[in-house]
Amino acid sequence: MRNTTARTGFLFTLPAILFFVAFILIPVVFTFALSFVHWKGFTLTDMKPAGFSNFVSMLSDGVFFKALTNTLIFVAATTVILNVLGFLGASLIETRILGTGFFKNAVFLPVLLAPIIIGIMWSRMLDAFGIVNQLLKAAHLIRMPFLFLGDEKIALYTVIGATIWQYTGYDMLLYYAGLQGVPHEQVEAARIDGAGPLTVTLRIIIPFLSPVVAITMLLNMIGGFKVFDIVYVMTAGGPNNSSHVFATYLFQQAFRFNNMGYASVIAIVIILFSIIAAVFRLRIVRHEV
Amino acid sequence: MKSSMARKAFQALGIFLAGVAFLTPVIWVISLSLRNKKTVFTALFFTRDLHFENYITALTSFHMGRLFLNSAIITGVSVAVILAVSSLAAYAFCRLRYRGSEIFFYLILMGMMIPPAAVVIPLFLIMKNLGLYNTHLALVLAYIAFGLPIAVLIFRGFFLSVPPELIEAARIDGSAETRTFVSIILPLSTPAIATVVIFSFMQNWNEFLLGLVLLKDRLLYTLPVGMANLVGQWDSPWQLIAAAVVIASLPIFIIYLMIQDLYVRGLTAGALKG
Numbered sequence: 001m002r003n004t005t006a007r008t009g010f011l012f013t014l015p016a017i018l019f020f021v022a023f024i025l026i027p028v029v030f031t032f033a034l035s036f037v038h039w040k041g042f043t044l045t046d047m048k049p050a051g052f053s054n055f056v057s058m059l060s061d062g063v064f065f066k067a068l069t070n071t072l073i074f075v076a077a078t079t080v081i082l083n084v085l086g087f088l089g090a091s092l093i094e095t096r097i098l099g100t101g102f103f104k105n106a107v108f109l110p111v112l113l114a115p116i117i118i119g120i121m122w123s124r125m126l127d128a129f130g131i132v133n134q135l136l137k138a139a140h141l142i143r144m145p146f147l148f149l150g151d152e153k154i155a156l157y158t159v160i161g162a163t164i165w166q167y168t169g170y171d172m173l174l175y176y177a178g179l180q181g182v183p184h185e186q187v188e189a190a191r192i193d194g195a196g197p198l199t200v201t202l203r204i205i206i207p208f209l210s211p212v213v214a215i216t217m218l219l220n221m222i223g224g225f226k227v228f229d230i231v232y233v234m235t236a237g238g239p240n241n242s243s244h245v246f247a248t249y250l251f252q253q254a255f256r257f258n259n260m261g262y263a264s265v266i267a268i269v270i271i272l273f274s275i276i277a278a279v280f281r282l283r284i285v286r287h288e289v
Numbered sequence: 290m291k292s293s294m295a296r297k298a299f300q301a302l303g304i305f306l307a308g309v310a311f312l313t314p315v316i317w318v319i320s321l322s323l324r325n326k327k328t329v330f331t332a333l334f335f336t337r338d339l340h341f342e343n344y345i346t347a348l349t350s351f352h353m354g355r356l357f358l359n360s361a362i363i364t365g366v367s368v369a370v371i372l373a374v375s376s377l378a379a380y381a382f383c384r385l386r387y388r389g390s391e392i393f394f395y396l397i398l399m400g401m402m403i404p405p406a407a408v409v410i411p412l413f414l415i416m417k418n419l420g421l422y423n424t425h426l427a428l429v430l431a432y433i434a435f436g437l438p439i440a441v442l443i444f445r446g447f448f449l450s451v452p453p454e455l456i457e458a459a460r461i462d463g464s465a466e467t468r469t470f471v472s473i474i475l476p477l478s479t480p481a482i483a484t485v486v487i488f489s490f491m492q493n494w495n496e497f498l499l500g501l502v503l504l505k506d507r508l509l510y511t512l513p514v515g516m517a518n519l520v521g522q523w524d525s526p527w528q529l530i531a532a533a534v535v536i537a538s539l540p541i542f543i544i545y546l547m548i549q550d551l552y553v554r555g556l557t558a559g560a561l562k563g
Contacts, residue, residue, distance in 0.1 A: 008385055009381040009386060012381035015378070016375060016437055019437055024399075027412050028407070028408055099300070099304035103305070103311075105308075106309070113541070114497070114513045114537070114538075120534055121314055121315075122314065124321070173557055177557055225404070228406055255413075267408065267409075268407075274403060
């Protein structure tokens with residue numbers, strides 16, 4: 001009896017294990033192997049051993065460090081701003097004033113769309129003939145069109161702005177779900193004691209929400225570290241490599257320049273960051289759920 | 290009394306306008322999709338003459354029907370397989386444990402932390418050597434692998450809440466494990482099934498990087514890859530691209546309106562469980 005149960009159990013899990021091994025585990029191992037070769041990606045016989053040279057070239061690669069700082073800026077900016085806006089939006093719809101139902105759906109709408117679509121929309125909206133430049137011109141704030149995606153100093157922040165517009169609704173709904181559990185008696189008691197809305201928020205609501213804050217921030221960070229689509233479609237890492245993040249730089253090295261070995265080193269960096277995030281994630285989920 | 294009514298009306302109006310302001314980019318893109326090829330660069334918002342024919346032109350000249358079909362097939366097949374494979378595995382991880390099953394469970398969970406970008410090069414290499422490069426099957430296989438971990442986690446959480454007595458009763462009746470699973474467990478699991486379907490649907494329908502790397506043939510492209518391919522030329526027909534943007538977004542929006550609560554629960558629960 002026990003044996004058949006174990007056998008059935010194993011057979012039930014086998015397909016999942018096979019998928020994992022074939023398309024995740026083996027590729028991860030492969031990535032580590034590929035980081036020690038020079039390879040153009042065409043035929044397997046082209047591979048040449050490279051020792052640690054791919055790792056060494058990374059140390060002197062300015063674009064890689066640019067992509068690293070950009071990724072960190074992207075993660076920090078989107079995480080902080082999304083959480084603030086998400087909390088504010090959730091507090092607004094929690095009041096259930098007339099109009100908040102529409103507001104909730106309006107802010108959530110972009111979450112449903114593909115990041116590619118968001119990128120296409122915003123690129124066009126911010127280009128020389130887009131509505132933003134038209135309005136700035138009409139207001140006599142600028143004479144020449146302002147190139148939001150063509151300026152090395154600005155491009156990354158433009159992409160960050162579009163990303164925040166897309167995902168505010170997501171954080172808002174996570175916070176809204178969290179707000180449903182806030183103990184009303186405590187809030188009422190504090191109000192009777194004369195606490196203003198700000199005190200109630202800071203002293204009761206935010207401490208109560210701290211698990212939601214932790215999970216939401218973590219989700220934003222994980223999403224930020226693997227961002228690719230919207231950067232690819234809005235700037236492709238440009239102008240002059242100024243807006244690369246990890247994933248776009250990896251893509252460029254692997255599939256535009258055919259440096260599979262070097263790109264694999266970037267992949268390893270991504271894996272390391274993902275493992276750190278996963279450790280935090282496990283800790284938080286263990287503690288709070 | 291009167292003044293508080295007025296205040297409420299003002300508040301409601303303010304909130305409504307804030308929502309509309311947030312959607313300005315969407316409204317603007319709709320206006321873009323209804324202009325002609327000259328006003329697409331000059332007008333501010335909607336023009337006097339609305340060119341609805343742009344939608345027909347976009348549908349036909351960008352092969353949008355084909356892109357939709359490709360995305361529907363790939364997403365449909367991968368979501369169906371994810372559902373079957375993850376529910377079976379999760380059930381075994383809860384109720385049919387065997388020596389080593391814990392290790393396999395944690396291994397599969399590890400898959401959740403590997404973003405596709407980290408393994409896109411070896412996947413490209415593997416698919417090429419399997420002769421699957423530039424086929425839909427390559428994407429389906431990859432999507433299943435990346436969709437499984439969270440689906441297993443969601444199902445496992447749900448199965449743990451099913452009372453064990455129910456399963457014991459079925460066992461005493463002499464029902465085989467497979468039958469117990471199909472005729473007792475699955476019918477109880479509709480909430481978990483809905484969550485998994487919505488979460489993996491969103492993930493695969495919008496996926497871009499793997500599609501970009503594993504497909505070469507324009508006629509095989511998924512919707513996001515096909516859409517990204519439209520832009521980039523300096524003289525792109527923007528009134529048509531905008532129409533394509535609206536067409537591509539419409540189905541998801543309609544599904545959302547139909548099953549709003551389920552949708553929100555699927556997306557948030559899926560994320561929080563992970």
